[in-house]
Amino acid sequence: MLDIAPLVRVHVDAWIAAQNDMGVCDAIARNAPVGKPTAVSAPHLPKVAGIDSAVPSPTHTATPLPGVPAAPLPPGALIQDRLAGWVSDLTTLHELTERLVRTGSLDDALHELLSAGASLVGARRGMAVLEPADGLGPATTVGFGLAHADLGTIETVPRSATSFGRILEGLPDPVAIPGPVAVPDLLGEAELDPRHREVAARLGYAASYALPLATEAAGRLGAVVWLYDEPAEPSERRRHLVGLYGRYATEHLARLLELERARVQVATVAEELLPSRLPRVPGVQLAARHRTGPQGGGDWYDALPLPEGALGLAVGSVSGTGPSALAAMGRLRASLRAYAVMEGEDPVAVLSDLELLLRLTEPARSATALFAYCEPKQRKIVLAGAGHTPPLIIGDHRTEFVETSLSAPLGMLACWEAPSVELVPAPGETVLLYTDGLLRRTGDPIDRAFARLHAAAVSVPKADRTDPAAVADHVLRTMLPDGLGDTADGEDVVLLAARFE
Template identity: 80%
Template sequence: MLDIPSLLRVDVVAVTAAQIDMGVCDAIQRNAPVEEPAAMSAPHLPKVAGIDPTVPVPAHTAEPLPGLPTPPVAPGAMIQDRLAGWVSDLTTLHELTERLVRTGTLDEALQELLRAGAALVGARRGMAVLEPADGLGPTTTIGLGLAHADLGTIETVPRGATSYGRILDGLPGEPLSGAPSARRPPAPVAVPDLFADEGLDPRHREVAARLGYAASYAVPLATDASGRLGAAVWLYDEPAEPGEGRRHLVGLYGRYASEHLARLLELERGRARMATITEELLPSRLPRVPGVRLAARHRTGARGGGDWYDALPLPEGALGLAVGSVSGTGPSALAAMGRLRASLRAYAVMEGEDPVAVLSDLELLLRLTEPARSATALFAYAEPAHRRIVLAGAGHTPPLIVGERRTEFVETSLSAPLGMLACWEAPSVEITPEPGETVLLHTDGLLRRTGESMDRAFARLHAAAVTVPGADRKDPGAIADHVLRTLLPDGGTGDEDVVILAARFD
C-alpha cells in the first residue's frame, strides 16, 4: 500500500469516466506519462486541448548550483505528475474525438483527422488518402497545409517510395495469434530524416526538397470489419519523429477515426446507390415538342426519397407534364415511385385531356396497391400550339409562372393527397402562359430544404424567381439553376428530394 500524502487529491471518478467515454483504458496501463516529441519541426504548432502551444512553457525550476545536492522528489509528487499526464491525454482525446464525431461527410472527417493528428504528432502539414481495399470507392485525397498542386506533386513520387504508399500497397502486418493466414493492419511508418536515407528514391528527394519537408509519419486507416480504408501521413519541416507516447495517442485516435470513416463510407455508398436507382427510374431524356422547351433538375436526398417528374408527348401535339412525391424514404419509396410514375403515364395516354380523371385513376390504384402509403401529384395537359394548360393537383405545391411582366403562383384548388380520401376529386385549373413565359413545377422538397416555415419558403421561392437575370429567362434550365442556387446555396438542410420541371412556351 502506497503512503500517499493527504495533499495529493485525485478525482478517480473523472478519470474513470474519461476512460469509459474514450475507450482508451490501455493508456492508463502505461508506466510512464506521455512525453513530448523528440523534435518538433513546426514553427507554429496547432492547438491541443484548448492550449496554445506557441506560448513557451515556463521553467518551474532553475539550474542547480554546482556542488549542491539535488533535493529528493517526493513519491506523491511523482504519482501526481503521472496522473496529471494521463488525465491530460484523455482530455485531449476526448475533445478531438468529439470534434470528429460531429463531421457528417467523408471530406469533413478526413480534414478533422488531419488537423487532430497534426496536433498530436506535432506536424504542420499532412495528407489523407481514402482508398478502400475492396475497390468499391469512393477514393479521394485531402491535404492539410498543402495546395492542390502540392498534392499532385507528391503523387508523382512512386507510391512504393512513400511512407503512406507502403501502407496502401499492403505492407504486411504482424500475424494474428491462432490464425497464421490473418494479419494485423500495417503498422505506422516513421521516416525521421528523409535526406539521411541513402536509398531514398531520387524523385522523392526532389519533391521533398521542392515542398520543404524532411520527415514524415504515416498511420493506416483500417478496421477489423472493413479492412483497409486508406492512410494518413504528416510531414515535418525538419528531421523529427513523434515520441512513443505521442505515437500511442495518435494510434488510439486513428482507430476511433477509422471506425467513424467506415460508417460514413457506408452512408456515402448507400446514398450513391439510391441516387443511381432514382436516376434509372426517372426519364433519361425529355421529349422535344414544338412550341415548348423543357428542363428538369433533380437532387436526391440523403436517404433517398420518392420525388419524381415526367414529361411525355401526347396525341395531336399535346404534352403531359407531371411532378409528384411518394411518402417515405428508402428503397420501398423508390419502388412505389416507379410504379406510380409508370401508371400515370398509362392514364395520361388514355385520358390526358382530363387531368382530374388521370389523378382519380391514380388515387384508386394507390389505395388498392399501396394502402399504407400516400402521395402528392400534379398533372398538366399542355397544348403548346395554343399556349393552353389544364392542370390538377392532389395535395401538391402550386406551380410558378415566371415571365417579363409577372411572376406569380398558379391558384389551384385545395385538395388532399392521394390515398387519404375514399374518393379523390378536385376541380382543374386552366392557364394561358404568355409567349416567353416559363411554368415551374416543383416538389415540396425544394421548400422544406430551406429549413423555414412553408409561408416563408414560398416567399423565398417567389423572390428567387423574380431575380432571374434577363439573359437567363430565355433558357428554362438557366431559370431552374438560378432558383436552386438562390434558394439552396449550400444544398439546404434535410433529407428531402428536390425536383424542378421547367417548361418555357415560345
C-alpha cells in the same frame, strides 16, 4: 505495502476510473516503469518532434549539485507526476475525439483527423489518402497545410517511395493491418528515390510519420501522413497517443463511409427511376432539375409524348423517405404514364384512377400529384392537381401563379375528384412546375416561401427567359443561395419548366 498519502490514493482511484471510462487502459501497460530520479532528469534529451530539449527539467527532478546531497523527494511525488501526465493525455484524447465525432462528412472528418494528429505528433503539415481496400470507394485525398498544387506534386512521386504508399501498397493482403512508418530524416537517406528527394526539397519537408487508417472491424480505409520541416520523429508517448486516436478515427470514418455509400446508392436509384432524357415535341422546350435529399425522398417528374402531338407533364411527391418511398414513387409514376396514354386529355380522370390505385395498393401512404395535358401547337394546357402546389407562369408581361382548385392529396379521401383548369400561355411564356421541397428547403413559412418564389421568377433576366433551363437554374439559385446542403431532414427538390413558342 507502500505508505502513500490519502490524497495520492484518491488521485490514483480517480485516474483508474478515468481510464475505464475512456477505454484506453492499455495506456498503463504501454508505458515503461519509472526509473531512478537521476535517469529521468538526464540533462541532454534526444531531439524529438514537438519537444524542446532546451527546456529545463522540473526543480524536483533537477540533477543535484556536486558535493551537495540531494534533497529527499516528497512521498509519492513520482507517482503524482506520472499520473498527472496520464490524466493530461486522457483529457487531450477526450477533447480531440469529441471534436471528431461532431463531424458529419468524410471531408470534415479527414480535415479534423489531420489537424488533431498534427498537434499530437508535433507536425505542421500533412495529407490523408482515403482508399478503402474493398475498392468500392469513394477515394479522395485531403491536405492539411498543403495547397492543391502541393498535393499534386506529392502524387508525382512513385507510391512505393513514400511512407503512406508503403502502407497502402506494401501488403498484398487487404485484411492485414500495417504498422506506422516513420522516416526521421528523408534527405539523409541514401536510398531515397530521386524524385521524392526533389519534391521534398521543393516543398520544404525533411521527415514524415505515416499512420494506417485500419482496424480489424473497419478494414483498411487508407493512410495519413504528417510532414516535418526539419529532421524529427515523434516520441514513443506521442506515437502511442496518435495510434489510439487513429484507431478511433478509423472507426468513425468507417461509419461515415457507410452512410456516404448509402446516400450515393439512394441517389442513383432515384435518378434511374426518373426520365433519362426529356422528349422533343414541336412547339415546346423542356428542362428539368432534380436534387435528391440525403435520405432519398419520393419527389418525381415526368414528361411523355401523347397521341396527336400532345404532351403530358407531371410532378408529384410521395410521403416518406428511403428505399420504400423510392419504390412507391416508381410505381406511382409508371401508373400515371399508363393512365395518361389511355385518357390523358382528361387530367381529372387520370388523377382519379391514380387515387383509386393508391388507396387499394398502399392505403398507409399519401401522395401529391399534378398532371397537365398540353397541346403545344394551340398553346393550350388543361391541368388538375391533387394537394399539389400551383404552377407558375413566367413571361415578359406577367408572372403569376395558376389558380387551381383546392384538393386533398391522393390517398386522403374515399373518392378524389376536383375540377380541372384550362390556361393558354402566350408565346415565349414558361410554365414552371415544382414540388413543395423547393419551398420547404428555404426554411420560411409557406406563405413567405411562395412570396420568395414569385420574386425569384420576376427577377429572371430577360435574356434567360428564352431558355427554360436558365429559368429553372435562376429560380433554384435565388431560392436557395447557399445551395441544397446535406442536412438530414433535407427534402427533394424538383423543377420542370416548359417554354411555349
